[in-house]
Amino acid sequence: MPASSPPAERGGFDWLLAAAVLAVAATFIRAIYFTPVEALQGAAQKIFYIHAPSAFIGLYVAFGIVAVAGGLYLWLRDERLDRVAASAAEVGVVFMTVVLITGPMWGKPIWGAWWTWDARLTLTLFLWCVFVGYLILRGAIDDPAVRARYSAVLGLLGALLVPFIHLSVYLFRTLHPMPIVLKPSRPSLPPSMLTTFLMACLAFVLLFAALVRVRYRLAVAEDALADEELSESPAMSLRPESAH
Amino acid sequence: MFAAAALIARKDLAIEFRTRSAFLAALVFALLAISIFYFAWDATAVSAIDLAPGVLWVIFTFSGLLGLHRSFGVEEADRAIDALLASPIDREAVFLGKAFANLVFVLGVQALSIPAVAFFYNLPITRVLGPLVAIALLAGIGLVSIGTLFSAMTANTRLSELLLPVLSLPFFVPVVLPAAQATARLLAGRPVSEAMSWLRILIAFDIVFVVACAFAFPFTLED
Numbered sequence: 169m170p171a172s173s174p175p176a177e178r179g180g181f182d183w184l185l186a187a188a189v190l191a192v193a194a195t196f197i198r199a200i201y202f203t204p205v206e207a208l209q210g211a212a213q214k215i216f217y218i219h220a221p222s223a224f225i226g227l228y229v230a231f232g233i234v235a236v237a238g239g240l241y242l243w244l245r246d247e248r249l250d251r252v253a254a255s256a257a258e259v260g261v262v263f264m265t266v267v268l269i270t271g272p273m274w275g276k277p278i279w280g281a282w283w284t285w286d287a288r289l290t291l292t293l294f295l296w297c298v299f300v301g302y303l304i305l306r307g308a309i310d311d312p313a314v315r316a317r318y319s320a321v322l323g324l325l326g327a328l329l330v331p332f333i334h335l336s337v338y339l340f341r342t343l344h345p346m347p348i349v350l351k352p353s354r355p356s357l358p359p360s361m362l363t364t365f366l367m368a369c370l371a372f373v374l375l376f377a378a379l380v381r382v383r384y385r386l387a388v389a390e391d392a393l394a395d396e397e398l399s400e401s402p403a404m405s406l407r408p409e410s411a412h
Numbered sequence: 413m414f415a416a417a418a419l420i421a422r423k424d425l426a427i428e429f430r431t432r433s434a435f436l437a438a439l440v441f442a443l444l445a446i447s448i449f450y451f452a453w454d455a456t457a458v459s460a461i462d463l464a465p466g467v468l469w470v471i472f473t474f475s476g477l478l479g480l481h482r483s484f485g486v487e488e489a490d491r492a493i494d495a496l497l498a499s500p501i502d503r504e505a506v507f508l509g510k511a512f513a514n515l516v517f518v519l520g521v522q523a524l525s526i527p528a529v530a531f532f533y534n535l536p537i538t539r540v541l542g543p544l545v546a547i548a549l550l551a552g553i554g555l556v557s558i559g560t561l562f563s564a565m566t567a568n569t570r571l572s573e574l575l576l577p578v579l580s581l582p583f584f585v586p587v588v589l590p591a592a593q594a595t596a597r598l599l600a601g602r603p604v605s606e607a608m609s610w611l612r613i614l615i616a617f618d619i620v621f622v623v624a625c626a627f628a629f630p631f632t633l634e635d
Contacts, residue, residue, distance in 0.1 A: 181628065234448060297582040304578055308569040318565050321628045326560075328624055332586035336613050376633055 184371040185378040191371035195364065212277045217364055219270040221372035222263045227292060229376060230260025234302070238323030238378040240406065241316055245392070250316035253323060254381035257302050259376060264296045294333050298326045311392065416501045420509025425516060427486060434482045435520065437617045438475035442525040445471050446532050460495070460533035466596040467533075467586045472518070472526050472551065473581070480559035481515040483510055484567035493568075494559050503630040504578060505558060511625075514556040514563075540598040543607070547598075550614040551591040558583045561625040564632045583621075590614050 201215040206213035237253035240246075271289065283289065301354040302322050309315040357365060427552060432619035449467045450460075496506060526544065530537035537544070559580055566575040591614065594607035 294582045294585055297578075300580045301575075301582065304571070305565070305575060308566075308571045310574055317631050320560075321565065321631055325561075325583070325621075325624060325628065328620060329586070330455055332613065332617055332620075333582075336586045336589045336610075339609060339613065340593065356453070 175208030182378070182382065184374070184381060188371065188375040188378040189373050191367075195368045195371040198367060203360055204252055204358070206361075209278055212274060215270050215274045217368040219267060221369045222266040222270070223292070224369065225372055225376045226264035226267055227262050229373070230256045230263060231299075231330075232297065233258065234299075234323040235327035241320045242324075247316065248311065250312075250320070251384055251387040251391075252380075254306060255380045255389060257299055257306075257319075257323075258316065258383055259379045261296070261299045262379075263372075263376065264292065264299060270298060275385055285337065285340070287342060290337045290385065291330065293378065295330070296328070298329065298370050300320075302326070307394060310355050312394075413504055413505045417509035417512060420496075420501070420506055421512040421516070421599050424483070424486075424510065424513035425471040425594070428479075428513070428517060429480070432560050435517065438517075438521045439524060440453045442471045442521065442528060443477065445474075446525075446529060450532070459563070461535060461599050462596075462597060464529055464533050464535055465592045468526065468529050468591040468595060469551075471529075472522060472548075473584055473588055474512075475521045475525070475557060476518045476552075476555050477577050477580065479521070480514055480556070480563045480580070481573060483560060483563045485572070487568050501538065503633055504626050506633075507626050507629040509566075510564075511556045511560040511622075515552050515561055518549065518552045519558060520554070535599060537599075543598055543604050543622060547591050547594050547611070550611065551617060553568070553585050553618045554587040554614060555584060557618070557622045557625045558587075561629055561632065564577050564602075565631065586613060586617050587612070590617075 189317040195217065199214055202215075203214075205211060233256035234253045237249045237256065241253065264397060266285050271292075275284070302319060305322060306315055306319055414445065419630060446467060449463060449470075453463055495501075511555040526537070526548070558578075562576055562579045562583075563614070566572045567581065569575060590610040594610040594614075595609075598604070
């Protein structure tokens with residue numbers, strides 16, 4: 169298969185990534201210096217501007233892209249879709265890790281506990297496991313077509329799993345009310361906080377898109393390199409036996 | 413299709429019956445889990461009846477993985493899978509046959525480990541035996557549908573013995589959690605109706621994932 173995909177820009181300035189980093193920096197400065205301190209939670213609430221946008225991207229955007237691109241791949245068999253899914257998954261794991269680290273940091277001073285077995289927290293934890301499993305699976309398969317099919321199947325099943333984990337953990341909690349400090353139902357944010365929050369969301373979406381693009385270009389370069397190696401050694405063009 | 417599926421199930425069960433390797437490993441594991449759980453908890457603080465559902469479903473999960481790993485692992489030897497795929501059998505039938513053989517395996521382990529847990533922990537199990545069998549059957553169907561698919565996916569990868577549990581365990585959560593909760597209700601002497609909402613989750617999971625896995629399975633085989 170000839171490397172028909174356009175070569176990744178090598179050494180070119182990544183304006184999207186630069187803009188995203190600037191936007192995130194600007195959001196942090198605004199969140200720290202120009203946004204009022206929350207009355208009850210104090211400075212700890214500032215972590216909200218990292219935590220919530222990361223959760224939104226990791227749980228909904230990245231997971232959605234992995235499932236949809238996986239489904240489309242099984243239908244259209246376009247390797248670009250597989251690269252998109254792989255890139256979104258890898259960047260998504262980073263954002264979800266941020267969620268799982270900042271969450272307990274916020275929870276400890278406010279709830280008095282690092283962790284509660286709340287439906288959302290548990291769902292995030294298990295989806296993180298599914299995502300990491302997805303990346304390990306990709307790492308364990310050499311044949312690109314097999315890798316793409318298997319990860320597409322896993323991505324789709326992962327999307328089916330979400331409502332079940334949510335339901336069973338939710339039921340667990342409601343049947344078993346425990347004396348835990350629940351997450352306070354979020355009051356409608358005052359305008360200045362809302363602006364900062366929306367800015368943070370935008371900045372994080374930009375950062376996510378920029379990182380996925382970087383990762384996608386890396387995947388293109390990797391595939392081109394693999395094709396080159398394959399065409400140089402014709403003896404290797406047979407499908408390699410699975411290693412044991 | 414079902415005749416072909418039955419044929420494949422019979423083949424797998426014959427292999428397992430003649431070697432008994434996975435089954436005996438699962439039983440040793442069950443005994444080990446029963447004793448470790450007992451000594452890990454303070455028996456005067458936590459009564460055995462509170463401990464039992466957890467022990468039972470941990471045994472179920474991990475002994476199930478032992479059997480599932482072999483399901484497609486045996487086909488890798490001498491590339492037997494190629495012969496299986498070359499035969500004029502629907503891929504869905506291969507899935508159903510494999511899944512059915514795995515279900516028999518999992519239920520066989522349960523048929524010995526449930527009485528064993530009852531024996532060692534002194535549980536009043538006879539009066540809840542009917543509902544307990546129903547829970548084991550429902551949970552078993554969910555477990556093997558996911559597990560059979562992932563066994564096929566991981567069998568010919570590097571790290572297969574590591575990947576199968578890593579991929580499967582998050583998917584077992586909505587199976588094991590309702591099963592353990594329903595078992596706990598029953599053992600505590602509550603009416604079956606109280607466990608119904610948990611059973612409904614199990615039934616919904618079974619329907620969704622049996623269909624999804626049967627449809628996804630051909631994608632994991634084609635060449």
